[in-house]
Amino acid sequence: MAEAYSFRDRVSTVEADGRKRNWMYPRFIKGKLHKYRNIVSNFLLILFLTGPFIKVNGEQLILLNVLERRFAFFGLVFSPQDFYLFVLGMLIFIIFVVVFTVIYGRVFCGWVCPQTIFMEMVFRRIERWIEGDGIKQKKFDQSPMTANKFFRKTLKHSVFILISFIISNIFLAYVISSDKLFEIIREPISQHVTGFIAIWAFTGAFYLVFAHVRELVCTVACPYGRLQGVLLDDDSMVVAYDYVRGEPRGKLVKNKKSATEAADDRAAKGDCIDCGLCVQVCPTGIDIRNGTQLECINCTMCIDACDSVMDKIDRPRRLIGFMSENQIKHRTPFKAGKRIYGYAAVLVILISVLGFLVLRRTDIETRVLRAGGTIYQVREDGTVSNLYNAELVNKTSKPISFTIKPEDPNVKIQYIRNVDRLDRGASTKITFFVIQKQSDIKKYKSDIRLNIISDDKTLERVKTTFIAPAN
Numbered sequence: 001m002a003e004a005y006s007f008r009d010r011v012s013t014v015e016a017d018g019r020k021r022n023w024m025y026p027r028f029i030k031g032k033l034h035k036y037r038n039i040v041s042n043f044l045l046i047l048f049l050t051g052p053f054i055k056v057n058g059e060q061l062i063l064l065n066v067l068e069r070r071f072a073f074f075g076l077v078f079s080p081q082d083f084y085l086f087v088l089g090m091l092i093f094i095i096f097v098v099v100f101t102v103i104y105g106r107v108f109c110g111w112v113c114p115q116t117i118f119m120e121m122v123f124r125r126i127e128r129w130i131e132g133d134g135i136k137q138k139k140f141d142q143s144p145m146t147a148n149k150f151f152r153k154t155l156k157h158s159v160f161i162l163i164s165f166i167i168s169n170i171f172l173a174y175v176i177s178s179d180k181l182f183e184i185i186r187e188p189i190s191q192h193v194t195g196f197i198a199i200w201a202f203t204g205a206f207y208l209v210f211a212h213v214r215e216l217v218c219t220v221a222c223p224y225g226r227l228q229g230v231l232l233d234d235d236s237m238v239v240a241y242d243y244v245r246g247e248p249r250g251k252l253v254k255n256k257k258s259a260t261e262a263a264d265d266r267a268a269k270g271d272c273i274d275c276g277l278c279v280q281v282c283p284t285g286i287d288i289r290n291g292t293q294l295e296c297i298n299c300t301m302c303i304d305a306c307d308s309v310m311d312k313i314d315r316p317r318r319l320i321g322f323m324s325e326n327q328i329k330h331r332t333p334f335k336a337g338k339r340i341y342g343y344a345a346v347l348v349i350l351i352s353v354l355g356f357l358v359l360r361r362t363d364i365e366t367r368v369l370r371a372g373g374t375i376y377q378v379r380e381d382g383t384v385s386n387l388y389n390a391e392l393v394n395k396t397s398k399p400i401s402f403t404i405k406p407e408d409p410n411v412k413i414q415y416i417r418n419v420d421r422l423d424r425g426a427s428t429k430i431t432f433f434v435i436q437k438q439s440d441i442k443k444y445k446s447d448i449r450l451n452i453i454s455d456d457k458t459l460e461r462v463k464t465t466f467i468a469p470a471n
């Protein structure tokens with residue numbers, strides 16, 4: 001029994017004596033799932049590469065400017081005042097990932113995560129073009145240095161640096177905006193020293209990750225992989241080996257004396273012919289036949305590999321497939337448990353709340369407060385005034401001209417400091433008196449409403465208090 005679990009005593013990416021890293025040379029196998037994964041990856045790569053350069057309502061499709069705390073998603077601009085929406089959005093994203101993981105395991109890692117997409121679909125692909133497939137690469141690395149090896153290694157790393165440089169630029173375009181990135185590119189370096197350093201620092205970081213650190217990001221650094229233990233249960237669909245069908249595994253014995261003997265031999269064994277192809281294609285170097293493991297990023301390469309073997313030996317596909325433990329053990333179909341319904345209900349509620357908050361979000365955010373340290377001023381013309389400070393933020397991607405108008409026509413405004421136009425994303429402060437006839441005032445403290453109007457449209461209604469000696 002202890003022997004059966006001995007694979008847990010070591011990690012696949014470190015050699016058995018624990019001294020050296022076990023460099024991965026995964027073999028490449030074409031298959032149906034890889035074809036679908038290719039389509040998904042290409043779509044996501046195009047989205048990533050074009051995202052900062054597509055404009056909707058004058059704003060980047062996606063902008064994550066954490067430095068200036070300004071975010072844009074599909075034409076909607078979010079400023080620091082919308083931080084609660086951002087927090088809610090993040091919460092929804094986390095719960096969505098949790099629900100998805102409970103049902104489909106770590107498929108996000110293998111199919112959607114940028115680390116895997118760049119590593120497996122871009123960098124490894126280039127490596128295969130230059131150095132050949134897994135086994136060839138291993139031999140190439142172990143061979144002595146020749147002019148050919150020097151040329152290929154230099155070419156590979158130069159292309160890796162170039163792609164890292166492109167990723168770095170795109171990444172910065174998401175953070176500082178594509179317009180600022182173009183400024184850094186166009187203008188002299190002396191005017192953008194920090195931006196220039198940032199581009200090369202990120203280039204170095206991406207190169208290090210994709211050329212050297214590689215799968216260790218998923219197996220050692222990424223906290224999401226470590227959450228699997230608490231998120232997965234026996235109903236979760238994960239990349240799994242059907243041990244009921246596959247065991248006892250055994251090599252395909254050729255040269256049997258008769259067809260009956262060969263058939264008897266197969267009948268005595270399970271469908272796994274112990275060819276090891278599923279291990280050879282695994283980018284994290286694990287043997288999925290040992291069961292669900294933290295290192296499995298659900299890339300589905302082993303499914304394609306095993307399917308190709310099953311085709312050759314004329315056995316049904318999906319000895320390795322997307323299956324739950326209950327499906328394998330009890331041969332029962334997938335069923336959603338109470339936990340899934342619970343998470344899904346919370347998700348629906350949070351999405352509804354977010355939708356409601358986004359819809360009632362105003363173009364201008366206004367805060368009006370009575371000036372500190374003042375009460376009211378009784379004027380000689382029989383009116384009473386209160387002094388106010390207002391702070392306005394334009395949350396749209398276009399300039400807005402506006403006026404502040406009291407809802408009650410008998411209430412007047414006298415500006416001390418007025419601004420009637422706000423640039424995109426800008427904020428301003430205005431100081432003004434609100435004036436009312438003393439004869440209209442019935443109590444010491446009353447509410448007044450002010451409308452922020454632009455092009456005859458009320459952008460926002462704000463309520464504040466007005467104090468005056470009561471009649």
Ligand code: SF4
Nearest residue numbers: 272273275276278306
């Ligand atoms: S690829 Fe399939 S048949 Fe070959 S070892 Fe893996 S599970 Fe067994």
Ligand code: SF4
Nearest residue numbers: 282296297299300302
């Ligand atoms: S076990 Fe299969 S799905 Fe998991 S990482 Fe390895 S090849 Fe990918």
